[in-house]
Every structure is written in C-alpha cells, then in structure tokens.
C-alpha cells in the first residue's frame with residue numbers, strides 16, 4: 617500500500633498480536649515483529665508509542681525490529697528506538713532515492729547524517745544496499761567511504777526490483793500463484809561481479825573497518841539464509857495497514873496473492889489459505905525444478921535463492937550467485953592452507969591472487 621499512505625489502527629494491531637501463532641511462540645524463541653512501511657518513523661511519536669503499548673500488553677515477549685529509511689531521526693525518535701527495538705535495518709542506494717520534494721541530494725545528506733547519528737548513539741544498523749545501476753556505477757569505494765563516514769559495520773546487498781513497473785503493470789504469477797518474475801534494475805552478473813570486487817579488491821578496508829556482509833558470511837558458513845525472507849512463507853506473514861495478509865513484504869501491493877484479511881478471516885483460514893500452501897510448496901519444492909540447480913554443488917546451502925525472481929536471467933549468472941559462491945570456496949581452500957595469514961573465517965584477507973588464479 618505504498619500509494620495511499622494508510623496507517624494501521626491499534627485495533628488491527630491488537631488482532632494481529634492476539635493470534636495464537638504469536639501468543640504460543642516459546643519465550644526463548646519469541647516471534648519477531650518487523651515494523652515497516654512506507655516509513656514507520658514518519659508516523660507521529662504518539663502513534664508509535666500506542667503501537668508499542670499494544671504489543672507490550674498483549675505480546676510482551678515479542679521482539680521488535682524496525683525497518684526505516686532514516687530520513688528523519690530526532691532525539692525523541694532515537695530514544696524510542698533504543699527503548700523499543702532489538703534491531704534496526706535500513707536500505708540505501710546511491711541513486712533513485714529522494715526526499716519527498718524530489719531531491720536526491722537532500723536524501724543522501726540526511727541518510728548519511730542519520731546513519732552516523734545512530735552509530736554515535738551506539739546503535740548498530742543493518743544497511744541493505746539496493747544494487748541498482750546507480751549504486752553499481754558509484755563503485756565499491758562508495759560503500760567503503762560510506763561505512764567509514766558513518767561508522768556502521770553491517771552491510772547487505774539486495775536485488776533491486778523495479779517497483780514502479782510492478783505497481784503500474786502488476787506481475788504475472790506462476791502455477792503456484794507465486795510472482796517469481798519481477799523486473800530488476802541490474803543483471804545477476806553485474807550484481808555478482810560487484811560483490812566479488814568487494815571481496816577481492818577491498819578486503820583490507822573491510823578488515824580495517826570491521827565490515828560484515830551477510831551474504832558472504834552465509835556463503836562461508838554454508839547457511840541456507842536466503843535474501844529478504846522470500847523463502848519463509850511457512851513462518852512469515854506480512855500485514856498491510858487494512859489487515860490484508862500476505863507472505864513476503866515485497867508482494868504487498870499485489871492483490872491476487874493475499875491470504876485473507878485479519879478482520880474477515882480466522883487465523884486458521886489465513887494459515888491454511890490455499891495460496892499460502894501453494895507459495896510454501898513453490899519455495900520448498902517447485903522452485904528446485906530448474907535444470908541450473910539440479911547438479912549444482914551449492915544446492916544444499918542455496919536452494920534456488922531469492923524466490924520472487926527467476927533463477928537465471930540470461931546474463932550467465934544465477935540468482936544464487938554461483939560465481940560468488942565458487943569464489944568463496946576457492947578462498948576457503950586458501951584459508952585452510954594459511955589460517956594464520958588470512959583474516960577471519962567469514963571473510964579473510966585474501967592472498968594477493970587474481971580471481972582467475974584463485975579459481976585455478
């Protein structure tokens with residue numbers, strides 16, 4: 617609901633956090649409530665406090681996570697963030713992001729200032745860098761400089777979807793009613809090449825600044841930790857302000873793939889909605905029926921990657937970033953040979969070899 621600026625009512629929130637699946641989550645593994653929009657921090661502080669009061673009253677064990685664009689960050693909001701959220705996350709792109717009056721410059725300035733403000737307050741913020749064409753053009757040094765300027769250490773690189781096109785034209789769904797073909801701004805090959813540049817050319821700076829990149833860490837530890845929760849329909853629900861329910865938040869504007877509405881459907885109906893079951897089947901079975909993945913040595917850890925885009929895009933790379941995974945495997949071999957020379961198990965200081973030499 618990006619276009620109508622709706623706000624969730626406390627009544628809707630009460631219904632959500634009263635669901636059995638929230639209430640029955642174990643105390644030592646509580647449910648996580650991600651607050652995202654739109655822009656959560658554009659709401660009046662009184663509204664945010666009212667949301668928090670509802671959660672504290674009905675689901676006191678839930679953990680709260682904030683997703684914000686950091687355009688506004690007052691002292692009052694920083695206090696609220698510290699008191700409310702166990703983690704905070706933002707998105708960044710070197711271009712195509714602007715303030716409400718259309719200024720890219722103002723956006724960049726305020727984003728950097730506020731990201732640094734968080735670091736100065738001791739708040740670690742995960743930054744999801746949208747790898748659109750402008751960010752790739754700006755080069756890896758742009759991100760290194762941003763990390764240096766702001767003092768933030770956790771960076772992630774997301775596929776950049778052409779949301780304007782999606783909102784204007786909608787998307788096709790497959791046999792599983794899953795929108796797996798959304799348009800992107802750059803190819804997988806460009807994305808993978810960019811990530812490899814980071815590991816290969818800027819390892820020293822990453823070590824110096826303590827930068828961690830989630831995708832690289834998960835490749836190294838061989839976790840199946842796909843991007844942006846698009847393979848977690850079985851444990852993940854998104855609610856629009858009016859109570860409409862869906863799976864991954866990237867689909868929030870696409871009506872045919874909703875699972876019902878919290879005001880009109882029972883929890884049982886929502887959790888067993890045929891579309892939800894089909895989505896889960898797609899993410900856990902249907903998606904694997906792709907020839908690129910059949911014989912892939914990384915299948916166990918990757919499982920076809922980010923599920924709302926195609927597995928291949930004709931660029932010679934796949935969404936699981938096979939070339940990045942291969943590169944990290946080559947690095948792992950080097951690390952085993954030189955554990956005292958290389959930096960740390962998740963990234964390491966690469967030996968002074970070219971990509972081709974490392975691959976060999």
Ligand code: SF4
Pocket residue numbers: 908909912913914915918919920921927934935936937938941
């Ligand atoms: S790395 Fe690529 S080919 Fe391999 S499983 Fe992942 S998406 Fe499929």
